[in-house]
Amino acid sequence: MSIRGRWRVVETPGYDMAVAGAYILFGEDGGEFALDCLTGSIHDGCDGDIVEFDWQGNDEMEPAYGDGWAELQKDGSLEGEICLLNGDDIPFIARRSKTSSTTC
Numbered sequence: 204m205s206i207r208g209r210w211r212v213v214e215t216p217g218y219d220m221a222v223a224g225a226y227i228l229f230g231e232d233g234g235e236f237a238l239d240c241l242t243g244s245i246h247d248g249c250d251g252d253i254v255e256f257d258w259q260g261n262d263e264m265e266p267a268y269g270d271g272w273a274e275l276q277k278d279g280s281l282e283g284e285i286c287l288l289n290g291d292d293i294p295f296i297a298r299r300s301k302t303s304s305t306t307c
Contacts, residue, residue, distance in 0.1 A: 210297035
């Protein structure tokens with residue numbers, strides 16, 4: 204199974220972040236994410252059930268970048284981390300969006 208598609212972030216364990224509207228999108232040529240005031244563009248192709256990626260974006264309107272990873276779980280959820288260079292590692296748990304397509 205592929206992680207391609209849109210995922211709704213439902214939890215950021217250990218972080219007091221707003222998850223309303225939070226998402227991560229994986230496509231063939233990269234993707235994007237939004238977690239509270241942190242947004243970014245994913246620069247690597249995303250295929251398979253485990254991915255590692257680099258990203259670049261903004262944290263509260265300041266330039267930010269880093270890396271991350273995501274892994275499909277047996278229950279169909281997605282677990283991973285968004286890591287800011289010289290900053291926090293933010294874990295997330297996501298569920299596939301109902302409007303998601305694996306052909307992104």
